[in-house]
Amino acid sequence: MKNKNRLQWWREAKFGMFIHWGLYSILGRGEWVMRQEDIPVNKYEQLAKKFNPEKFNADSIVKLAKKTGMKYIVITAKHHDGFAMFDSPSSSYDIVDMTPYGKDPMKQLAEACQREGIKLGFYYSQAQDWHAHTVGDDWVEKHSKGADPIISEEDRKEFKKYLNQKVKPQLKELLTQYGPVAIIWFDTPYFMNKDESKEIAQFVKNIQPDCLINDRIVSLYEFPEGIMETDYSSMGDDEIPAVVTESDWETPMTICNWWGYVNEKNNEWKDPKILLRYLIDIAAKEGNYLLNVGPTPEGIIPEKAIKRLNIIGEWMEVNGESIYNTKGNPFYNEFEWGTITRKPGKIYLHVLSYPENGIKLYGLKNSIKKIYLLADNVQEKLKYNHYFNKGINCNVLDLSLPKRLPDKYDTIIVIDINGDIDIEDILIQRPDNKIILNAPTANIHQGKKDSLIQITPSGVIDNWLYKEDWVDWSFKVLKPGNYKVELVMRSKSWYKNRWDIGHKIKLQLAGREFIFTDKDSKKIKESEFQELKVISIGRLKISEAKKYTLTLLPQKISTENGWGLRLQSVNLIPE
Numbered sequence: 001m002k003n004k005n006r007l008q009w010w011r012e013a014k015f016g017m018f019i020h021w022g023l024y025s026i027l028g029r030g031e032w033v034m035r036q037e038d039i040p041v042n043k044y045e046q047l048a049k050k051f052n053p054e055k056f057n058a059d060s061i062v063k064l065a066k067k068t069g070m071k072y073i074v075i076t077a078k079h080h081d082g083f084a085m086f087d088s089p090s091s092s093y094d095i096v097d098m099t100p101y102g103k104d105p106m107k108q109l110a111e112a113c114q115r116e117g118i119k120l121g122f123y124y125s126q127a128q129d130w131h132a133h134t135v136g137d138d139w140v141e142k143h144s145k146g147a148d149p150i151i152s153e154e155d156r157k158e159f160k161k162y163l164n165q166k167v168k169p170q171l172k173e174l175l176t177q178y179g180p181v182a183i184i185w186f187d188t189p190y191f192m193n194k195d196e197s198k199e200i201a202q203f204v205k206n207i208q209p210d211c212l213i214n215d216r217i218v219s220l221y222e223f224p225e226g227i228m229e230t231d232y233s234s235m236g237d238d239e240i241p242a243v244v245t246e247s248d249w250e251t252p253m254t255i256c257n258w259w260g261y262v263n264e265k266n267n268e269w270k271d272p273k274i275l276l277r278y279l280i281d282i283a284a285k286e287g288n289y290l291l292n293v294g295p296t297p298e299g300i301i302p303e304k305a306i307k308r309l310n311i312i313g314e315w316m317e318v319n320g321e322s323i324y325n326t327k328g329n330p331f332y333n334e335f336e337w338g339t340i341t342r343k344p345g346k347i348y349l350h351v352l353s354y355p356e357n358g359i360k361l362y363g364l365k366n367s368i369k370k371i372y373l374l375a376d377n378v379q380e381k382l383k384y385n386h387y388f389n390k391g392i393n394c395n396v397l398d399l400s401l402p403k404r405l406p407d408k409y410d411t412i413i414v415i416d417i418n419g420d421i422d423i424e425d426i427l428i429q430r431p432d433n434k435i436i437l438n439a440p441t442a443n444i445h446q447g448k449k450d451s452l453i454q455i456t457p458s459g460v461i462d463n464w465l466y467k468e469d470w471v472d473w474s475f476k477v478l479k480p481g482n483y484k485v486e487l488v489m490r491s492k493s494w495y496k497n498r499w500d501i502g503h504k505i506k507l508q509l510a511g512r513e514f515i516f517t518d519k520d521s522k523k524i525k526e527s528e529f530q531e532l533k534v535i536s537i538g539r540l541k542i543s544e545a546k547k548y549t550l551t552l553l554p555q556k557i558s559t560e561n562g563w564g565l566r567l568q569s570v571n572l573i574p575e
């Protein structure tokens with residue numbers, strides 16, 4: 001069981017600032033520039049002589065985070081380049097010893113955070129260190145082979161030496177020089193073995209038991225079961241589960257095309273509207289949003305980043321109540337008009353696009369006290385109709401909206417209810433009549449003792465490696481009719497061989513049975529890191545408005561690359 005008390009502040013906070021700042025910022029081509037441009041260590045070291053961020057002002061950065069609505073900051077204390085951006089007595093490769101600046105920005109930040117009531121965490125690259133050892137240098141080559149990253153015994157010895165001589169002393173410094181540390185944010189653990197991961201995690205907890213640790217301390221490819229010491233999961237870039245999952249997770253996200261500073265010539269800034277959408281979508285899936293900015297080599301946050309943060313901050317000032325300390329969308333479904341967050345006594349409808357036909361919610365059992373716009377100071381009541389529909393055996397809320405909504409990004413409609421939300425305890429067909437059976441809503445059946453089939457924090461059925469494992473969903477159909485059946489699979493992120501192909505599966509629903517393979521699947525590109533594939537299975541008729549169960553029974557699962565069948569959803573689309 002997770003220590004809930006320790007995570008409480010993090011669950012309430014929802015929104016934090018990530019900062020990537022280091023010697024790489026001088027070159028303005030992202031934090032991977034040393035590797036990407038093959039800059040030798042001794043040449044890269046020279047950058048330190050030029051690093052003099054006299055304009056760095058911890059107070060203004062912390063105040064900016066606060067004004068944006070962020071409750072915590074995570075900053076790169078040491079990135080893969082190995083350079084300590086803090087006063088590290090155990091190493092001479094640090095900002096105090098090597099740069100004309102000669103001061104400790106982390107100390108200034110820690111003090112400013114204390115003053116402003118913002119929590120501070122440190123990013124620390126524990127495995128890749130391109131300065132201290134060479135294990136990390138050909139990491140990309142070694143690990144893009146997929147299944148079997150092999151580290152020689154000699155490399156392993158070197159690595160352990162580095163863990164003892166650099167990582168532990170520096171973690172100790174970070175955990176003793178700056179007061180309470182909210183998070184140590186670990187990264188890219190790929191070649192660490194499980195004992196090493198545990199050892200480092202315990203090392204942190206021994207010094208500051210309440211310091212949170214993300215799951216990038218451990219290679220989840222090699223050890224999908226993870227380790228007990230981690231407090232929450234960090235998703236990949238842009239990765240957000242389809243619906244709420246039973247886990248604590250965050251999406252780290254860049255505000256532009258890289259994490260570290262990128263000069264204007266090479267920069268691609270994200271649309272502020274999209275950045276705000278992510279915040280809302282992530283809250284609705286019960287995660288945290290860690291939005292990154294890359295300060296310039298002078299130590300200031302670029303104007304265009306500030307502009308974006310200000311837009312989010314203005315929205316948060318009015319609507320923050322619908323984000324902080326909320327739980328996610330309880331309906332296990334997306335809506336065409338937007339999404340939902342909630343807390344006891346309140347349901348927040350996030351209207352992202354205007355619903356011409358109003359808003360319909362199925363299955364809400366609470367009695368409603370009133371419905372109003374959050375941005376409306378006088379809380380004028382909106383008209384609604386909340387009733388039990390005998391024909392479909394289900395509660396229906398029909399809500400009509402004002403012609404114009406006050407917020408151009410996301411207008412919040414508040415439903416005041418009595419007590420905690422109470423909705424029908426079954427997945428219900430969506431108001432647009434689609435039936436989307438997402439992985440997190442599945443019942444998982446382990447067919448073998450050693451099977452590792454699980455729902456990941458990112459909302460996929462993963463490690464489905466044995467044909468003896470099977471899954472099913474129960475759901476309520478409101479509208480009988482003809483449906484197209486599709487299956488959506490998600491690739492493994494980050495690896496070269498992202499797919500295993502050659503599965504054969506049996507699907508049972510409403511007295512019919514389909515056997516299908518993934519041969520004729522259609523690929524949909526999702527992001528640089530992962531892809532979705534859709535398999536069209538067939539059509540079927542659902543004849544009654546009632547509860548049904550859909551079952552997937554594999555007949556063969558291909559495990560060529562070790563991934564097996566990675567399932568995101570089964571979709572029933574009305575024809």
Ligand code: JFZ
Binds near residue numbers: 493
């Ligand atoms: C890592 C770093 O390499 C990068 O420089 C940055 O610090 C980022 C926050 O973390 O990059 C990753 C690691 C994992 C994924 C994506 C980017 N992932 O799993 O999708």
